[in-house]
Amino acid sequence: MADQPIMRIRGVHKYFRRGEEQIDVLKNLSLDVGKGEFLGIMGPSGSGKTTLLNLIAGLDRPSEGEVWIGERLISKMSEAELASWRTRSIGFVFQFYHLLPVLTAYENVELPLLLLPLSAAARKQQVLTALDLVGLTNRLTHRPGQLSGGQQQRVGIARAIVTDPILIVADEPTGDLDARSAEEILDLMGELQKGLRKTILLVTHDPRAAERAQRIVHLEKGRLVEGAPSTAIRGAGAAVAAPAAQTGIRP
Numbered sequence: 001m002a003d004q005p006i007m008r009i010r011g012v013h014k015y016f017r018r019g020e021e022q023i024d025v026l027k028n029l030s031l032d033v034g035k036g037e038f039l040g041i042m043g044p045s046g047s048g049k050t051t052l053l054n055l056i057a058g059l060d061r062p063s064e065g066e067v068w069i070g071e072r073l074i075s076k077m078s079e080a081e082l083a084s085w086r087t088r089s090i091g092f093v094f095q096f097y098h099l100l101p102v103l104t105a106y107e108n109v110e111l112p113l114l115l116l117p118l119s120a121a122a123r124k125q126q127v128l129t130a131l132d133l134v135g136l137t138n139r140l141t142h143r144p145g146q147l148s149g150g151q152q153q154r155v156g157i158a159r160a161i162v163t164d165p166i167l168i169v170a171d172e173p174t175g176d177l178d179a180r181s182a183e184e185i186l187d188l189m190g191e192l193q194k195g196l197r198k199t200i201l202l203v204t205h206d207p208r209a210a211e212r213a214q215r216i217v218h219l220e221k222g223r224l225v226e227g228a229p230s231t232a233i234r235g236a237g238a239a240v241a242a243p244a245a246q247t248g249i250r251p
């Protein structure tokens, strides 16, 4: 594992109540992720992968246990604290992109920055840098409907990195893409990790996607099982290191 943990999960349980019934989704999970690490989280459908990511991203809270991100115990934050922390600290990439159809690529990427105290000039620079990192400077004024799935996911990734988050969490980011676009998105995530030293949590049930990760954990019926580390780490980092160095998007 690289450096000291940037994420620590301790004794996390998550259950949902449906009337009388209690559904135990996550059971006594503990997990550390190092700064700059690329972790793959695998598991069958319904095993709790999205539930786990939501706890890590501060979209939901555990029923029991602790989630630490950096120095912050996010499992104890109030809703308001969480919302503001999340905007600054987490970049979320979704399977179905979650772009706003009426906004351009530029405007979609700009959205999270509108919640932060930045000058218009700084905001513009961050947006253009993020779109440059994902190779979309020639699509700034396109709307999602005018972009391919792979391009839409690139916009999604630009939106995830534009705030320079501590963690990038991606929930099946290639699940809706053809094989070639999926490869490109995985290459890009590898570049973010190697070039910008971003910490990435990738949820997937595609073994080819998981093989890009440095380490894989498996969720099985709500419990974590450590997998054998993958040796296949591809993607060159040099291409993305240079533009990032000139902006607020730092490793």
Ligand SMILES: Nc1ncnc2c1ncn2[C@@H]1O[C@H](COP(=O)(O)OP(=O)(O)O)[C@@H](O)[C@H]1O
Pocket (backbone or CB within 6 Å): 016, 017, 023, 025, 043, 044, 045, 046, 047, 048, 049, 050, 051, 052
């Ligand atoms: N808000 C909720 N209320 C009740 N059950 C839920 C809720 N969210 C998830 N679950 C249940 O938790 C289990 C794990 O779901 P999920 O984390 O989405 O799995 P995965 O992402 O691995 O497919 C499923 O059985 C699902 O029905």
Ligand SMILES: [Mg+2]
Pocket (backbone or CB within 6 Å): 049, 050, 051, 171
């Ligand atoms: Mg899921």
